[in-house]
Amino acid sequence: MIDLLKYTPDRLRPTDTSIRPRSTTEGFLRKHFTPAKDGTASMVLSFPKLMRAIIRLRAFKLKDGRWAITKIEAVLASLLHGHNGRTIKTDGELHLALTILVHILKMVVQPECHGRILPGLGIGNQGFINYSECSIQVQDPAHAFLCGSHLGRMKTQHKPTGIYLGQSTKMLKREVAVSIYDKNQQLRFGTNHPAGIEGTRIEVIVKKKLRLANDVKATTFYSGKSGPVVATLALQTSYAILRKNLTQIIGIGWIQDGADLGSLCKNARILASALGERIGDPREVHRALEAYRAAETPSPNTFRDVETDLKAYALRTVVPDPLAIVPHNPADIRWSEVHWPEREAEWARLLRDIGAPTEPDPAIVAAWSQTTFLPEKPLPMELIGDVMPGPLPFPTDTL
16 A cells, blocks of 8 residues: 655665765666766665666765765565555555565665664664655456546646546646556556456555645554654555545545535536536536636636536546445455566566565564654754764864
8 A cells, every 4th residue: 555655764874885986786776967066976776777666765975975865765566576566455565565675775775774774763763754655456347436537636736637538547736646547557567356357546646745744644543643754654544645635536535425416506517417428528528617618707716616516426427436446444445456477476586586585574563563753854964964974173172
Protein backbone atom coordinates (compact mmCIF):
# COMPACT_ATOMS: atom_id res chain seq x y z
CA MET A 1 0.00 0.00 0.00
CA ILE A 2 3.07 2.22 -0.04
CA ASP A 3 4.70 2.36 -3.47
CA LEU A 4 7.12 5.25 -4.02
CA LEU A 5 8.59 6.71 -0.82
CA LYS A 6 10.76 9.83 -0.66
CA TYR A 7 12.43 10.97 2.53
CA THR A 8 15.07 13.29 3.92
CA PRO A 9 17.68 11.32 5.89
CA ASP A 10 19.57 12.52 8.94
CA ARG A 11 23.34 13.10 8.66
CA LEU A 12 24.13 10.56 5.95
CA ARG A 13 27.43 10.72 4.07
CA PRO A 14 28.33 8.76 0.92
CA THR A 15 31.38 6.51 0.86
CA ASP A 16 34.58 7.61 -0.85
CA THR A 17 34.13 4.82 -3.42
CA SER A 18 30.73 6.09 -4.49
CA ILE A 19 32.03 9.61 -5.24
CA ARG A 20 35.27 8.73 -7.03
CA PRO A 21 35.76 10.96 -10.09
CA ARG A 22 35.95 8.19 -12.72
CA SER A 23 33.93 5.34 -11.19
CA THR A 24 31.48 4.50 -8.46
CA THR A 25 30.26 1.56 -6.37
CA GLU A 26 29.59 -1.55 -8.45
CA GLY A 27 25.95 -1.91 -9.44
CA PHE A 28 25.19 1.82 -9.11
CA LEU A 29 24.92 4.51 -11.76
CA ARG A 30 26.08 8.05 -10.94
CA LYS A 31 25.18 11.33 -12.59
CA HIS A 32 27.08 14.50 -11.73
CA PHE A 33 25.78 18.03 -12.02
CA THR A 34 27.90 21.07 -12.81
CA PRO A 35 29.76 22.42 -9.76
CA ALA A 36 28.94 25.96 -8.65
CA LYS A 37 31.49 28.75 -8.27
CA ASP A 38 31.44 28.44 -4.49
CA GLY A 39 32.75 24.87 -4.68
CA THR A 40 29.44 23.10 -4.14
CA ALA A 41 28.14 20.41 -6.50
CA SER A 42 25.51 17.67 -6.62
CA MET A 43 25.12 14.12 -7.84
CA VAL A 44 22.50 11.39 -8.11
CA LEU A 45 23.23 7.71 -7.46
CA SER A 46 20.71 5.16 -8.74
CA PHE A 47 20.35 1.41 -8.33
CA PRO A 48 20.39 -0.92 -10.17
CA LYS A 49 22.60 0.21 -12.99
CA LEU A 50 21.17 -2.07 -15.69
CA MET A 51 17.43 -1.77 -14.94
CA ARG A 52 14.99 1.04 -14.41
CA ALA A 53 16.11 2.76 -11.20
CA ILE A 54 14.42 1.43 -8.07
CA ILE A 55 16.49 3.50 -5.62
CA ARG A 56 17.78 7.03 -6.10
CA LEU A 57 19.75 9.16 -3.68
CA ARG A 58 20.75 12.76 -4.13
CA ALA A 59 23.91 14.16 -2.54
CA PHE A 60 25.42 17.65 -2.32
CA LYS A 61 29.05 18.65 -2.00
CA LEU A 62 29.45 21.14 0.84
CA LYS A 63 31.77 24.12 0.81
CA ASP A 64 34.25 22.28 3.02
CA GLY A 65 34.60 19.55 0.37
CA ARG A 66 32.54 16.82 2.05
CA TRP A 67 29.38 15.26 0.61
CA ALA A 68 25.98 14.94 2.33
CA ILE A 69 23.02 12.79 1.19
CA THR A 70 19.92 14.98 1.24
CA LYS A 71 17.18 12.90 -0.37
CA ILE A 72 16.41 9.21 -0.92
CA GLU A 73 13.70 7.77 -3.17
CA ALA A 74 12.70 4.11 -3.28
CA VAL A 75 9.97 2.11 -5.05
CA LEU A 76 9.21 -0.31 -2.24
CA ALA A 77 7.20 -2.84 -4.25
CA SER A 78 10.00 -3.05 -6.81
CA LEU A 79 12.48 -3.85 -4.02
CA LEU A 80 10.57 -7.09 -3.53
CA HIS A 81 9.74 -8.07 -7.10
CA GLY A 82 11.87 -5.96 -9.48
CA HIS A 83 8.75 -4.11 -10.71
CA ASN A 84 5.71 -2.54 -9.09
CA GLY A 85 2.98 -4.43 -10.90
CA ARG A 86 2.61 -6.31 -7.60
CA THR A 87 1.83 -4.04 -4.67
CA ILE A 88 2.81 -4.26 -1.01
CA LYS A 89 -0.17 -5.78 0.79
CA THR A 90 1.08 -6.75 4.26
CA ASP A 91 3.22 -5.35 7.05
CA GLY A 92 5.72 -8.15 6.51
CA GLU A 93 6.22 -7.15 2.86
CA LEU A 94 6.70 -3.51 3.84
CA HIS A 95 9.27 -4.36 6.50
CA LEU A 96 11.19 -6.69 4.17
CA ALA A 97 11.26 -4.03 1.42
CA LEU A 98 12.67 -1.49 3.88
CA THR A 99 15.22 -4.04 5.10
CA ILE A 100 16.40 -4.60 1.52
CA LEU A 101 16.55 -0.83 1.00
CA VAL A 102 18.83 -0.40 4.03
CA HIS A 103 21.02 -3.30 2.88
CA ILE A 104 21.56 -1.74 -0.56
CA LEU A 105 22.16 1.75 0.79
CA LYS A 106 24.82 0.46 3.18
CA MET A 107 26.93 -0.13 0.05
CA VAL A 108 27.18 3.62 -0.58
CA VAL A 109 26.78 5.10 2.93
CA GLN A 110 29.66 5.49 5.39
CA PRO A 111 29.60 2.83 8.15
CA GLU A 112 29.19 5.29 11.02
CA CYS A 113 25.90 6.43 9.40
CA HIS A 114 24.33 2.98 8.90
CA GLY A 115 22.14 3.24 12.00
CA ARG A 116 20.37 6.32 10.56
CA ILE A 117 19.77 5.24 6.96
CA LEU A 118 16.02 4.95 7.52
CA PRO A 119 13.84 7.45 9.44
CA GLY A 120 12.71 6.15 12.81
CA LEU A 121 15.84 4.08 13.43
CA GLY A 122 18.57 4.93 15.91
CA ILE A 123 18.67 7.38 18.79
CA GLY A 124 18.11 11.00 17.83
CA ASN A 125 17.30 10.24 14.19
CA GLN A 126 15.59 13.32 12.68
CA GLY A 127 14.93 11.89 9.23
CA PHE A 128 11.38 12.39 7.91
CA ILE A 129 9.13 11.49 4.97
CA ASN A 130 8.56 14.07 2.22
CA TYR A 131 6.37 12.18 -0.26
CA SER A 132 4.36 8.98 -0.32
CA GLU A 133 2.35 7.09 -2.91
CA CYS A 134 -0.42 5.19 -1.12
CA SER A 135 -1.72 2.58 -3.56
CA ILE A 136 -3.78 -0.55 -4.01
CA GLN A 137 -4.48 -2.70 -7.05
CA VAL A 138 -7.95 -4.19 -7.16
CA GLN A 139 -10.12 -6.43 -9.29
CA ASP A 140 -12.29 -4.19 -11.47
CA PRO A 141 -14.45 -6.25 -13.87
CA ALA A 142 -14.93 -4.47 -17.20
CA HIS A 143 -12.96 -1.58 -15.70
CA ALA A 144 -16.21 -0.16 -14.32
CA PHE A 145 -14.49 1.81 -11.52
CA LEU A 146 -11.78 3.05 -13.89
CA CYS A 147 -14.31 4.28 -16.45
CA GLY A 148 -16.51 5.79 -13.75
CA SER A 149 -13.51 7.72 -12.40
CA HIS A 150 -13.34 9.64 -15.70
CA LEU A 151 -16.31 11.61 -14.35
CA GLY A 152 -14.66 12.43 -11.03
CA ARG A 153 -13.18 15.62 -9.62
CA MET A 154 -11.75 16.37 -6.19
CA LYS A 155 -12.90 19.13 -3.92
CA THR A 156 -11.09 22.43 -4.66
CA GLN A 157 -9.51 20.89 -7.77
CA HIS A 158 -8.82 23.70 -10.24
CA LYS A 159 -6.97 21.85 -12.98
CA PRO A 160 -9.10 19.71 -15.30
CA THR A 161 -9.11 15.97 -14.75
CA GLY A 162 -6.71 14.20 -17.11
CA ILE A 163 -8.45 11.36 -18.95
CA TYR A 164 -7.34 8.63 -21.36
CA LEU A 165 -10.60 6.87 -22.09
CA GLY A 166 -10.62 3.36 -20.71
CA GLN A 167 -6.98 3.66 -19.60
CA SER A 168 -6.38 6.25 -16.88
CA THR A 169 -7.70 9.14 -14.83
CA LYS A 170 -5.55 11.72 -13.03
CA MET A 171 -6.83 14.41 -10.68
CA LEU A 172 -4.23 16.98 -9.69
CA LYS A 173 -3.97 19.48 -6.88
CA ARG A 174 -0.91 21.28 -5.56
CA GLU A 175 -0.27 18.97 -2.62
CA VAL A 176 -2.04 15.75 -3.58
CA ALA A 177 -3.00 13.79 -6.69
CA VAL A 178 -5.23 10.79 -7.36
CA SER A 179 -4.25 8.45 -10.18
CA ILE A 180 -6.48 5.58 -11.34
CA TYR A 181 -5.30 3.42 -14.24
CA ASP A 182 -4.90 0.01 -15.83
CA LYS A 183 -1.55 -1.17 -14.44
CA ASN A 184 -1.21 -4.05 -16.90
CA GLN A 185 -1.53 -1.68 -19.84
CA GLN A 186 0.82 0.86 -18.26
CA LEU A 187 3.47 -1.75 -17.48
CA ARG A 188 3.10 -3.37 -20.95
CA PHE A 189 4.62 -6.62 -19.66
CA GLY A 190 3.31 -9.50 -17.60
CA THR A 191 -0.16 -10.91 -17.06
CA ASN A 192 -3.05 -10.16 -14.73
CA HIS A 193 -3.77 -12.37 -11.73
CA PRO A 194 -6.42 -13.56 -11.22
CA ALA A 195 -6.63 -14.28 -14.94
CA GLY A 196 -9.60 -13.03 -16.90
CA ILE A 197 -10.50 -10.25 -14.44
CA GLU A 198 -9.45 -6.69 -15.21
CA GLY A 199 -7.39 -4.92 -12.57
CA THR A 200 -7.19 -1.24 -11.70
CA ARG A 201 -4.46 0.60 -9.83
CA ILE A 202 -5.62 3.33 -7.41
CA GLU A 203 -2.96 5.73 -6.13
CA VAL A 204 -3.15 8.70 -3.81
CA ILE A 205 0.07 10.68 -4.16
CA VAL A 206 0.83 13.00 -1.23
CA LYS A 207 3.50 15.36 -2.57
CA LYS A 208 4.21 17.63 0.39
CA LYS A 209 5.49 16.72 3.84
CA LEU A 210 3.12 19.06 5.66
CA ARG A 211 0.11 17.70 3.77
CA LEU A 212 1.22 14.18 4.63
CA ALA A 213 1.40 15.10 8.31
CA ASN A 214 -2.08 16.66 8.20
CA ASP A 215 -3.55 13.62 6.43
CA VAL A 216 -2.03 11.30 9.04
CA LYS A 217 -3.49 13.41 11.84
CA ALA A 218 -6.91 13.27 10.18
CA THR A 219 -6.83 9.46 10.08
CA THR A 220 -5.97 9.26 13.82
CA PHE A 221 -3.96 6.08 13.06
CA TYR A 222 -0.69 7.11 14.68
CA SER A 223 1.23 6.56 17.91
CA GLY A 224 2.46 9.13 20.41
CA LYS A 225 2.05 12.85 19.95
CA SER A 226 1.46 14.43 16.56
CA GLY A 227 4.02 16.76 15.03
CA PRO A 228 4.84 18.77 11.90
CA VAL A 229 6.46 15.93 9.90
CA VAL A 230 6.06 12.15 9.70
CA ALA A 231 8.96 9.90 10.72
CA THR A 232 7.47 6.43 10.06
CA LEU A 233 4.38 5.34 8.13
CA ALA A 234 2.51 2.10 8.77
CA LEU A 235 0.33 0.32 6.19
CA GLN A 236 -2.85 0.88 8.18
CA THR A 237 -2.27 4.64 8.08
CA SER A 238 -1.34 4.59 4.39
CA TYR A 239 -4.60 2.84 3.52
CA ALA A 240 -6.58 5.29 5.67
CA ILE A 241 -4.95 8.18 3.76
CA LEU A 242 -5.97 6.59 0.47
CA ARG A 243 -9.61 6.17 1.55
CA LYS A 244 -9.73 9.67 3.02
CA ASN A 245 -8.67 11.27 -0.26
CA LEU A 246 -10.96 9.10 -2.38
CA THR A 247 -13.92 10.34 -0.33
CA GLN A 248 -13.07 13.86 -1.52
CA ILE A 249 -14.03 12.92 -5.11
CA ILE A 250 -17.40 13.79 -6.64
CA GLY A 251 -19.73 10.79 -6.61
CA ILE A 252 -17.33 8.46 -4.77
CA GLY A 253 -17.43 9.90 -1.28
CA TRP A 254 -18.46 13.50 -1.88
CA ILE A 255 -22.19 13.93 -2.71
CA GLN A 256 -22.90 10.26 -2.08
CA ASP A 257 -26.61 10.59 -2.86
CA GLY A 258 -25.77 11.60 -6.43
CA ALA A 259 -27.44 8.48 -7.86
CA ASP A 260 -30.88 9.94 -7.00
CA LEU A 261 -32.08 11.98 -9.99
CA GLY A 262 -34.61 13.81 -7.84
CA SER A 263 -31.87 15.13 -5.53
CA LEU A 264 -30.13 17.06 -8.34
CA CYS A 265 -30.56 20.76 -8.89
CA LYS A 266 -33.01 21.69 -11.65
CA ASN A 267 -30.51 22.33 -14.46
CA ALA A 268 -28.47 19.21 -13.67
CA ARG A 269 -31.69 17.18 -13.65
CA ILE A 270 -32.64 18.54 -17.08
CA LEU A 271 -29.20 17.75 -18.51
CA ALA A 272 -29.21 14.25 -17.02
CA SER A 273 -32.65 13.55 -18.46
CA ALA A 274 -31.59 14.83 -21.88
CA LEU A 275 -28.46 12.68 -21.90
CA GLY A 276 -30.41 9.51 -21.16
CA GLU A 277 -28.30 6.39 -21.75
CA ARG A 278 -25.30 8.56 -22.72
CA ILE A 279 -24.96 9.76 -19.11
CA GLY A 280 -22.09 7.32 -18.49
CA ASP A 281 -19.95 8.69 -21.34
CA PRO A 282 -17.63 11.44 -20.00
CA ARG A 283 -17.38 13.02 -23.47
CA GLU A 284 -21.15 13.40 -23.68
CA VAL A 285 -21.35 14.81 -20.16
CA HIS A 286 -18.64 17.35 -21.01
CA ARG A 287 -20.43 18.36 -24.23
CA ALA A 288 -23.72 18.80 -22.37
CA LEU A 289 -22.07 21.02 -19.76
CA GLU A 290 -20.36 23.15 -22.40
CA ALA A 291 -23.63 23.53 -24.30
CA TYR A 292 -25.34 24.60 -21.07
CA ARG A 293 -22.58 27.14 -20.37
CA ALA A 294 -22.83 28.61 -23.89
CA ALA A 295 -26.63 28.79 -23.91
CA GLU A 296 -27.33 29.99 -20.37
CA THR A 297 -24.07 31.80 -19.42
CA PRO A 298 -24.47 30.87 -15.73
CA SER A 299 -22.34 32.42 -13.00
CA PRO A 300 -19.23 30.42 -12.05
CA ASN A 301 -20.85 29.27 -8.79
CA THR A 302 -24.05 28.16 -10.51
CA PHE A 303 -22.13 26.29 -13.21
CA ARG A 304 -19.98 24.58 -10.57
CA ASP A 305 -23.08 23.39 -8.71
CA VAL A 306 -24.63 22.01 -11.91
CA GLU A 307 -21.37 20.33 -12.92
CA THR A 308 -20.92 18.76 -9.50
CA ASP A 309 -24.47 17.36 -9.38
CA LEU A 310 -24.38 16.07 -12.93
CA LYS A 311 -20.99 14.36 -12.62
CA ALA A 312 -21.89 12.79 -9.28
CA TYR A 313 -25.06 11.37 -10.82
CA ALA A 314 -23.21 10.20 -13.94
CA LEU A 315 -20.50 8.45 -11.91
CA ARG A 316 -23.07 6.64 -9.77
CA THR A 317 -24.84 5.34 -12.88
CA VAL A 318 -21.57 3.69 -13.98
CA VAL A 319 -20.48 2.53 -10.49
CA PRO A 320 -23.48 2.37 -8.10
CA ASP A 321 -21.29 1.71 -5.03
CA PRO A 322 -17.78 3.00 -5.81
CA LEU A 323 -16.43 2.77 -2.24
CA ALA A 324 -17.09 -0.98 -2.23
CA ILE A 325 -13.82 -1.39 -4.12
CA VAL A 326 -11.93 0.20 -1.19
CA PRO A 327 -13.57 -1.40 1.89
CA HIS A 328 -13.02 -0.14 5.44
CA ASN A 329 -11.06 -3.25 6.34
CA PRO A 330 -8.07 -3.76 4.02
CA ALA A 331 -8.35 -7.51 4.63
CA ASP A 332 -11.48 -7.39 2.44
CA ILE A 333 -9.72 -5.90 -0.60
CA ARG A 334 -10.03 -8.06 -3.72
CA TRP A 335 -6.45 -7.76 -4.91
CA SER A 336 -5.23 -7.82 -8.47
CA GLU A 337 -1.61 -8.26 -9.53
CA VAL A 338 0.52 -8.14 -12.64
CA HIS A 339 3.04 -10.99 -12.68
CA TRP A 340 6.17 -10.53 -14.78
CA PRO A 341 8.13 -13.78 -14.26
CA GLU A 342 11.22 -12.83 -16.29
CA ARG A 343 11.82 -9.59 -14.39
CA GLU A 344 11.04 -11.19 -11.05
CA ALA A 345 13.57 -13.98 -11.65
CA GLU A 346 16.19 -11.48 -12.79
CA TRP A 347 15.67 -9.35 -9.68
CA ALA A 348 15.77 -12.39 -7.38
CA ARG A 349 19.16 -13.33 -8.85
CA LEU A 350 20.45 -9.81 -8.28
CA LEU A 351 19.31 -9.85 -4.65
CA ARG A 352 21.07 -13.17 -4.11
CA ASP A 353 24.26 -11.82 -5.69
CA ILE A 354 24.40 -8.87 -3.30
CA GLY A 355 23.47 -10.98 -0.26
CA ALA A 356 20.17 -9.19 0.38
CA PRO A 357 18.27 -10.36 3.48
CA THR A 358 15.20 -12.54 3.13
CA GLU A 359 13.71 -11.69 6.54
CA PRO A 360 12.77 -8.26 7.92
CA ASP A 361 15.16 -6.54 10.34
CA PRO A 362 13.58 -6.63 13.86
CA ALA A 363 14.52 -2.97 14.41
CA ILE A 364 12.64 -1.96 11.26
CA VAL A 365 9.65 -4.11 12.27
CA ALA A 366 9.53 -2.37 15.65
CA ALA A 367 9.85 1.15 14.21
CA TRP A 368 7.64 0.86 11.10
CA SER A 369 4.78 -1.14 12.60
CA GLN A 370 3.36 2.19 13.71
CA THR A 371 3.11 5.72 12.36
CA THR A 372 5.02 8.35 14.31
CA PHE A 373 5.90 12.04 14.08
CA LEU A 374 8.95 14.13 14.85
CA PRO A 375 8.19 16.64 17.62
CA GLU A 376 9.77 19.43 15.55
CA LYS A 377 10.76 19.89 11.94
CA PRO A 378 14.58 19.85 11.86
CA LEU A 379 16.56 22.64 10.25
CA PRO A 380 18.52 21.77 7.08
CA MET A 381 21.82 22.39 8.87
CA GLU A 382 20.86 19.84 11.54
CA LEU A 383 20.36 17.17 8.87
CA ILE A 384 23.78 17.82 7.31
CA GLY A 385 25.76 17.52 10.54
CA ASP A 386 28.95 19.22 11.62
CA VAL A 387 30.18 21.64 8.99
CA MET A 388 33.70 22.05 10.37
CA PRO A 389 35.07 18.83 11.91
CA GLY A 390 38.17 18.87 14.10
CA PRO A 391 39.60 21.73 16.19
CA LEU A 392 38.53 25.33 15.78
CA PRO A 393 40.65 27.27 13.24
CA PHE A 394 42.30 29.58 15.82
CA PRO A 395 46.13 29.57 15.90
CA THR A 396 46.38 30.23 19.65
CA ASP A 397 44.25 30.59 22.73
CA THR A 398 43.99 34.35 23.22
CA LEU A 399 41.71 34.31 26.26
